[in-house]
Amino acid sequence: MGTAVDTAKEVNGSSLSEKKLTVVFVLGGPGSGKGTQCANIVEHFGYTHLSAGDLLRAEIKSGSENGTMIQNMIKEGKIVPSEVTIKLLQRAMQENANDKFLIDGFPRNEENRAAFESVTGIVPEFVLFFDCSEEEMEKRLLGRNQGREDDNIDTIRKRFNVYMESSLPVIQYYDSKGKVRKIDAVKPVEEVFEAVKAVFIPSHEKTA
Ligand code: C5P
Ligand code: MG
Numbered sequence: 001m002g003t004a005v006d007t008a009k010e011v012n013g014s015s016l017s018e019k020k021l022t023v024v025f026v027l028g029g030p031g032s033g034k035g036t037q038c039a040n041i042v043e044h045f046g047y048t049h050l051s052a053g054d055l056l057r058a059e060i061k062s063g064s065e066n067g068t069m070i071q072n073m074i075k076e077g078k079i080v081p082s083e084v085t086i087k088l089l090q091r092a093m094q095e096n097a098n099d100k101f102l103i104d105g106f107p108r109n110e111e112n113r114a115a116f117e118s119v120t121g122i123v124p125e126f127v128l129f130f131d132c133s134e135e136e137m138e139k140r141l142l143g144r145n146q147g148r149e150d151d152n153i154d155t156i157r158k159r160f161n162v163y164m165e166s167s168l169p170v171i172q173y174y175d176s177k178g179k180v181r182k183i184d185a186v187k188p189v190e191e192v193f194e195a196v197k198a199v200f201i202p203s204h205e206k207t208a
Helices: 004-018 034-045 052-061 067-075 082-094 110-120 134-143 153-176 189-207
Strands: 022-028 048-051 100-104 126-131 180-184
Touching: 022 034, 022 153, 034 048, 034 100, 034 126, 034 189, 048 052, 048 082, 052 067, 052 082, 052 100, 082 110, 110 153, 126 153, 126 189, 134 153, 153 180, 180 189
Parallel strands: 022 100, 022 126, 048 100, 126 180
Antiparallel strands: none
């Protein structure tokens, strides 16, 4: 009882586990091209794209009781408690009839990873990892002009630190399990997508 994890499981666990979902985690630093490439993958391979960051930003806009907390954490480049993010991801998966999801920007730390696995019981098919230099990511974030409150140099530095300290270890964890498909993400968008396709085509054919 009691814990947030238990509650989430009782409310949401059963219908998700009945569905037999295919989940691919899409990871990489801020500005590594996760969102851009997910849009391409959706178009070619029929996945549904769920961006943890986008779901959190939508939650702020919806006026939810967690909105202010989420907004403050995003401004500081900090990672929102797993309980909140996982509920949003679960809801999004339940509301969608598709059985194949790209989860972008999650898990961001060990807490995200362990809580997602225990709450949903879902183990990712593989992890698509966009490997990009900090120099290139910084250039992209400062140039992209999406009106995001966290795309300023102060927050960007904080996000890079959180990425190095908390997110890279998650990628290393999955690498130790043979689950990471690493992509050189410094290249132009089209070239990156060629490499991405090579990852998806074999697994796509296997499950087709
Ligand atoms: O992935 P994206 O760059 O859109 O994430 C923006 C911010 O959303 C992160 O810097 C972090 O504050 C928050 N976030 C989070 N937990 C996640 C994904 C994003 O707290 N799993
Ligand atoms: Mg994104």
